[in-house]
Every structure is written in structure tokens, then in C-alpha cells.
Amino acid sequence: MTEQEFLKEYDSSGFQKPSVAVDLVLFTVRGESLQVLLTERSQYPFIGKLALPGVFIRIDETLDEAAQRALYQKTGLHDIYLEQLYTWGALERDPRMRIISVSYYALVPDSQIPESEQNKFSPVAEILQREDIAFDHREIIRYGQERIRNKVSYTDIAFSLVPEEFTLPQLQKIYEILLGQKLYKANFRKKIADKIQPTEKLTSGTKHRPSRIYRKKD
Amino acid sequence: MTEQEFLKEYDSSGFQKPSVAVDLVLFTVRGESLQVLLTERSQYPFIGKLALPGVFIRIDETLDEAAQRALYQKTGLHDIYLEQLYTWGALERDPRMRIISVSYYALVPDSQIPESEQNKFSPVAEILQREDIAFDHREIIRYGQERIRNKVSYTDIAFSLVPEEFTLPQLQKIYEILLGQKLYKANFRKKIADKIQPTEKLTSGTKHRPSRIYRKKD
DNA sequence: TTAGTTAGTATTAATTTGCTACTTGCTATA
DNA sequence: TATAGCAAGTAGCAAATTAATACTAACTAA
Numbered sequence: 123m124t125e126q127e128f129l130k131e132y133d134s135s136g137f138q139k140p141s142v143a144v145d146l147v148l149f150t151v152r153g154e155s156l157q158v159l160l161t162e163r164s165q166y167p168f169i170g171k172l173a174l175p176g177v178f179i180r181i182d183e184t185l186d187e188a189a190q191r192a193l194y195q196k197t198g199l200h201d202i203y204l205e206q207l208y209t210w211g212a213l214e215r216d217p218r219m220r221i222i223s224v225s226y227y228a229l230v231p232d233s234q235i236p237e238s239e240q241n242k243f244s245p246v247a248e249i250l251q252r253e254d255i256a257f258d259h260r261e262i263i264r265y266g267q268e269r270i271r272n273k274v275s276y277t278d279i280a281f282s283l284v285p286e287e288f289t290l291p292q293l294q295k296i297y298e299i300l301l302g303q304k305l306y307k308a309n310f311r312k313k314i315a316d317k318i319q320p321t322e323k324l325t326s327g328t329k330h331r332p333s334r335i336y337r338k339k340d
Numbered sequence: 341m342t343e344q345e346f347l348k349e350y351d352s353s354g355f356q357k358p359s360v361a362v363d364l365v366l367f368t369v370r371g372e373s374l375q376v377l378l379t380e381r382s383q384y385p386f387i388g389k390l391a392l393p394g395v396f397i398r399i400d401e402t403l404d405e406a407a408q409r410a411l412y413q414k415t416g417l418h419d420i421y422l423e424q425l426y427t428w429g430a431l432e433r434d435p436r437m438r439i440i441s442v443s444y445y446a447l448v449p450d451s452q453i454p455e456s457e458q459n460k461f462s463p464v465a466e467i468l469q470r471e472d473i474a475f476d477h478r479e480i481i482r483y484g485q486e487r488i489r490n491k492v493s494y495t496d497i498a499f500s501l502v503p504e505e506f507t508l509p510q511l512q513k514i515y516e517i518l519l520g521q522k523l524y525k526a527n528f529r530k531k532i533a534d535k536i537q538p539t540e541k542l543t544s545g546t547k548h549r550p551s552r553i554y555r556k557k558d
Numbered sequence: 559t560t561a562g563t564t565a566g567t568a569t570t571a572a573t574t575t576g577c578t579a580c581t582t583g584c585t586a587t588a
Numbered sequence: 589t590a591t592a593g594c595a596a597g598t599a600g601c602a603a604a605t606t607a608a609t610a611c612t613a614a615c616t617a618a
Contacts (some may be wrong), residue, residue, distance in 0.1 A: 429568095547584075548584055550583075
């Protein structure tokens with residue numbers, strides 16, 4: 123069978139293809155909670171409901187490229203590290219037609235993502251309670267949160283939510299919010315000791331003892 | 341925008357859709373090595389080369405269903421627990437056309453999968469050395485092995501490679517092959533102690549001290 | 559000066575891991 | 589009928605990690 127033969131046969135068999143989309147789960151930590159970026163849908167289906175930002179994949183771009191394009195089109199950001207989360211393929215997940223969605227997630231510092239009337243962060247805990255999230259996006263968010271909780275323990279992803287220079291109480295707070303539990307200060311510091319570098323600087327303007335400012339090592 | 345309007349617009353925009361396939365990475369432990377099931381391709385492209393078993397997804401089946409169908413069509417097996425691994429979307433991964441592949445993996449006891457002239461297990465270590473594996477399937481296998489190494493440490497997947505009744509030396513061997521390293525007998529036993537139940541039975545016919553036979557707890 | 563508040567450190571107990579060495583029960587053979 | 593060989597199974601200790609508590613330090617406000 124040659125390529126020509128194959129393509130002819132494949133084409134003539136004419137089986138329908140699903141559409142493929144990419145959806146983004148952009149997390150941040152703001153205040154006391156883990157939050158996720160959602161857009162209010164302006165079109166059918168689920169008009170007015172909250173959904174993850176996403177795009178249809180083009181025939182000439184990879185999945186990673188489509189994810190970066192979605193990121194840029196929806197937030198204006200470039201070059202954020204996105205990691206593939208899971209691929210969703212239930213039959214009726216989109217009422218229009220068969221759409222398979224490859225989800226990606228990222229942790230982005232609060233300040234870096236511009237919000238708008240359409241694009242807003244919402245607390246994950248709240249979203250997971252709601253029944254009115256578009257498509258299966260609530261489940262995708264739930265799964266993303268689970269993935270993060272796992273990854274936080276054995277990678278450095280938590281650092282991506284903190285600025286260049288940070289204090290240890292700040293960093294610990296991030297860890298606690300991502301993990302959903304309090305940590306012991308002394309133990310926390312032992313564990314991350316080899317990943318941080320102290321600077322000469324201290325915070326100022328606090329009502330209490332200032333804290334030392336650190337940077338990530340390497 | 342109504343559904344009709346959307347579909348009309350979507351259709352008339354007429355952008356090309358990629359094809360979507362599902363590929364299976366079926367692992368087993370045989371002898372001293374981790375092995376993976378590969379088929380020898382009989383068609384263009386990569387005729388004669390080894391590839392993972394897979395199928396194109398149909399418009400009316402979910403990804404999980406497609407994976408189970410691939411399993412059945414290629415091995416005759418039903419109801420094996422398959423877990424989604426990763427979705428591969430490089431542009432030129434298939435020379436025929438744009439195909440996105442959702443990969444699934446499973447650990448199956450050696451004996452359960454029937455082999456044939458076309459369908460054979462090969463040691464993963466060997467496959468990873470070879471340059472002549474079809475498509476990007478070598479990379480998929482590599483990624484699957486990595487996933488397994490992680491999962492073995494914090495789940496019970498290793499038990500799925502062992503029969504109902506097994507000895508601890510047997511089980512330890514499985515762990516060692518999956519992890520790619522020797523384990524200390526005493527520590528290994530402490531760690532899995534709460535996952536196993538002793539039976540009254542012992543092995544027989546060995547040249548040395550017989551070992552106790554266990555079952556998985558729960 | 560002192561109370562309030564958070565930053566940061568010291569210390570100890572409990573658990574897990576890494577590692578060694580032993581005892582046990584079988585077979586083969588001298 | 590000893591005993592050597594061999595793998596199964598157990599005991600135990602040192603080192604490292606984790607859980608938890610209690611302390612000291614440095615600032616502000618009153």
C-alpha cells in the first residue's frame with residue numbers, strides 16, 4: 123500500500139472526524155485562595171456561563187503551539203510554561219458536535235494576567251461548588267487542582283507563583299494554599315533550604331519583625 | 341447565535357480537522373525485564389517496523405471506549421484497566437496526514453495476553469535503544485515507563501502484574517523490575533505489610549526453604 | 559517600658575529508610 | 589545422618605526525615 127493508495131482509501135472511507143480543541147487552566151494564588159481564570163461565554167452554547175479559555179486546534183500547529191496561541195489570544199501573554207493535563211473525550215461534552223479537548227495548565231503570578239470584564243479569576247473552591255459551569259470544565263478544573271497538589275510536593279512549581287524576590291512566610295503561604303493545609307514553619311524551612319538563596323535585604327514597613335528576602339537558587 | 345447558526349458558520353469556515361487515534365502501551369514483566377506489546381506493521385507507512393497497537397477513534401465512541409476497542413481488536417482482551425498516558429500532537433508524527441494520538445497504558449500479567457506472529461512482547465530496554473520504531477512510538481514507550489516508575493512508588497499498580505496468589509520474593513522481583521533497581525528485602529516487606537494477607541499455603545518443590553503464599557488485602 | 563505581633567531558631571520524639579547480619583527450612587550429597 | 593548450599597524470612601541498628609512544640613528576636617503602637 124502506497125501513501126497515495128492509503129490516502130485514497132482513508133478519504134473514501136470518509137469516516138467523520140471529531141474536532142480537537144485546547145483548553146487552558148490558568149491558576150493563580152490571590153489572597154487566601156487558589157483561583158482559576160474563566161471567561162464569560164458570549165456565544166452559544168452556555169451563553170453567559172463561565173468557561174475555560176480555549177481554541178480549536180489548527181491543522182498546522184502542534185498541541186503545545188495551540189495552547190500557547192490560546193494563552194496569547196485570551197490573555198496577551200507569551201512564553202508561559204504550560205503543561206499538558208488530560209484529554210477529555212466524552213460524547214456529549216459539547217452540545218454542538220463531537221469535540222475532544224486537550225487541557226493544559228499553568229501556575230501564573232497573580233499580577234501577570236490582565237483581567238477584563240470577560241476574563242476573571244474565580245476561587246477554585248467556589249467554582250467546584252457551582253452547577254452552572256460550561257461544558258465539563260468544572261471537572262477539568264477539579265482534575266487540575268488535584269494534579270497541582272501532587273506536583274507541589276515533588277517539584278518546584280510553587281516557585282512560579284512568587285516574584286523573583288520573596289520572603290519565606292510568603293512562599294509558605296503559597297505552599298499552604300496549593301496543598302490545602304497548614305505547614306509547620308520549621309519543617310517547611312528545612313525542606314526548601316536547598317532551593318533558596320538569602321539576600322542582604324529585609325522587608326520594611328511591617329508592624330512586626332521584618333523578614334529576610336530570598337531568591338530561588340540556580 | 342443559535343446552534344444552527346454556529347454549525348453553519350463552523351462548517352463553512354471549513355477548517356481541516358486532524359484525525360484522532362488511540363495507541364496502547366501494554367506492559368508486562370517477563371523473566372527479568374519489563375516488556376511492551378508491539379505489532380509488526382503490515383501496511384504503509386513503516387511497513388515491517390514495530391509499532392504500538394492502536395485504532396482511529398470513531399465519532400460515536402469516547403476515548404476510553406476507543407482504547408478498550410483497540411485492546412479487544414488487537415489482543416482479544418476485555419475489561420483491562422487502562423489509564424490515559426499523554427496526547428501526542430507533533431505535526432509530522434505520521435507521514436500520511438495529521439494524526440493526534442491519545443495514548444493509554446496498562447500493566448497486564450504475562451500470561452493474559454495472547455501473542456501471535458504479528459503481536460509480540462519486546463523488552464523495553466531494547467526498544468528504547470532502537471532507531472527503527474514506527475512513528476514516535478519509542479518516545480511514547482519511554483514516557484510510559486517513566487510514568488510507571490512514578491506510579492509504582494505511590495500506588496498498588498505493581499499488584500496487577502502478579503496472580504491472585506503470590507509469594508513475597510515474586511512480588512519484590514516485580515517491584516524491582518518496574519523501578520529498575522534492587523530493593524532491600526526487609527524494608528520492602530515492611531512497606532507492603534499492610535497491603536497483603538498471608539494464606540496457610542507454602543510453595544513446594546523448591547530446592548530451598550519454601551516461601552509463604554499471600555493474597556492482596558481488600 | 560511594655561504588650562502585641564510575626565519572623566526565625568532550637569530541640570525533641572516518632573517514623574521511615576538504608577543497610578547488615580542473623581536464623582530457618584528445604585534439598586542434595588558425602 | 590551429617591553437612592553444605594541456598595534462598596526465605598526475621599532482628600536490629602544507624603541515619604535521615606517528619607511531626608510537633610517551644611522558644612528567642614525584631615519590629616510598632618500605646
